[in-house]
Amino acid sequence: MMSKTSFTKYFLIAFTLMFISSGLSAGTFGSDGKKKGKEKKEELSADGPYVLYQPDGKTRVISVDKKGKIIDTTYVVLPEDFILHVVDHKGQFPFDVRLHPVKRPDWKYRQPEKVFVMSDPHGKLDCVISLLQGNGIIDKNYKWSFGNNHLMVIGDIFDRGKDVPQIFWLFYKLEDEATKAGGTVSFLLGNHEPLVLANDLRYTKDKYKVLAQKLNMNYPELFGPDTELGKWLGTRNTMQIIGRDLYVHAGLGKNFYDRNLSIPTVNEEMSKALFMNKKERRALSPLTAFLYGNDGPIWYRGLVRTDAKYHPMAQDSLQMVMERYKVKHIIVGHTIFKDISTFYDGKVIGVNVDNKENQKKKRGRALLIDKNTYFVVGDKGILQKL
Structure with missing residues (x-):
């Protein structure tokens, strides 16, 4: 019992x-x-447009309006006056885009009077526009107003926000407008561009996954090599020099230095594997595997972090890198700081900040180089000398 x-x-x-x-x-x-x-599950919001070139020569243009309705149109031939209409995910900040020829930018540029440097916009169009308008880079109609000067964006438009293609289109448009005015817009590849294009969507908003599912596509196909934005992304640099400043998304370490790579070689090799998955990149070549790895230029944090796991750069090794490329500063994004920060006695400058938080607290959000003087700027212009 x-x-x-x-x-x-x-x-x-x-x-x-x-x-x-x-x-x-x-x-x-x-x-x-x-x-x-x-x-x-996150619902669709205003998105796109996405321009896809079909094998039969037709062009498919996909967008989502602010009510979440998908508009999917295929053109036998694009009209001569074809214009893309772009708004943010709430239907705000409208601007038009005309398609233009794309090519790889130069890897080295002269120092203009002014260079405006920002990084990691991560799908937040309102933050981008506020910063650019507040510093005279664009006007109230989102058109280029920076004359013959240079706008540098150090990677990472993909992920985290809800206006990814819109920001790509804004810089695509500004690139053309700047060129006509004698200026330059540069967008460098970050680590999130290869992540998404390899279908690693861990940081991607659900709205994009929902859209791809409804279109019966994988999300990266909307940015593939047979799309307009894909063609543009496929020609973006990873490293670039303006005057005596070297720009790269994450950083350059001793392992990078030991490979004795030219900047054009890095840019070409990165582009070769941009639309591959991780396994294909590793298999392509040892160099590609390195460039896309933790010690490569889009992931390496050792210029701004001292933890042993990041393989921090020794002062003399940094000097060797700078002498090889004949520069005085290396300017990076990738690692987030509360404000624009300097390292190695000012030789390394980190410009990635929390966009929303810094905007709210009126902290630094970008770097302005004006006649070789470096300033921290916010949404309403210069805050202080760096």
Whole structure:
């Protein structure tokens, strides 16, 4: 016969199992013990346009309006006056884009009177426009107003935000407008461009995955080599020099220096593997595997981090890198800081900040180089000398 103690024990076990089962069937429980329902999948919002060139010579243009409706049009031939209409995910900040020929920018540029440097916009068009307008880079109609000067964007438009293609289109448009005015717009590859193009979507907003699913496509196909933005991305540099400043998304370490690579070689090799997956990149060549690895230019943090795992750069090694490329500064994004920051006695400058937080707290958000003087700027112009 079962004892009273045993009966109580079995009763408690059965009750506990029943409680867990009912909790699992009804939903999950938060840290406060309250039941949570299933997470709502993110809905579509204004997006695109995406311009895809078909094997039969036709052009497919896909966009999503602010009500979440997909507009999918195929043209036998694009009209001569074809214009793309772009708005942010809420239907704001409207601007038009005309397609133009794309080619790889130079890897080295003269120092103009002014260079405006920003990085890691990560899908937040409102932050980009606020910064560019507040510093006279674009006007109230989102058109280039920086004359014959240079705008440098050090990578990472993909992921985290809801206006990814819109920001690509803005810089694509400004590149053409700047060229006509004698100026330059440069966008360098970051680490998130290769991540997304390799279908690594861990940081990608659900709205993009939902759109791809509805189109019966993989998300990277919307930016593939047979698309307009893909053609543009496929010709972007990874490293670039303006005057005596070298720009790269993450950094350059001793392992990079030991390979004795020219900047054009790095740019070409990175582009060769941009639309490959991780396995294909590793298999392409040892050089490609290195460039896309942790010690490569789009991932290496050792210029701004001292933890051993980042293989921090020794002062003399940094000097050797700078002498090889004949520069006085290396300017990077990638690693987030509370404000524009300097390292190695000012030789390395980190310009990646938390865009929303810095905008709210009126902290530094970009770097302005004006006649060889370096300034920290916010959304309303110069804040202080660096």
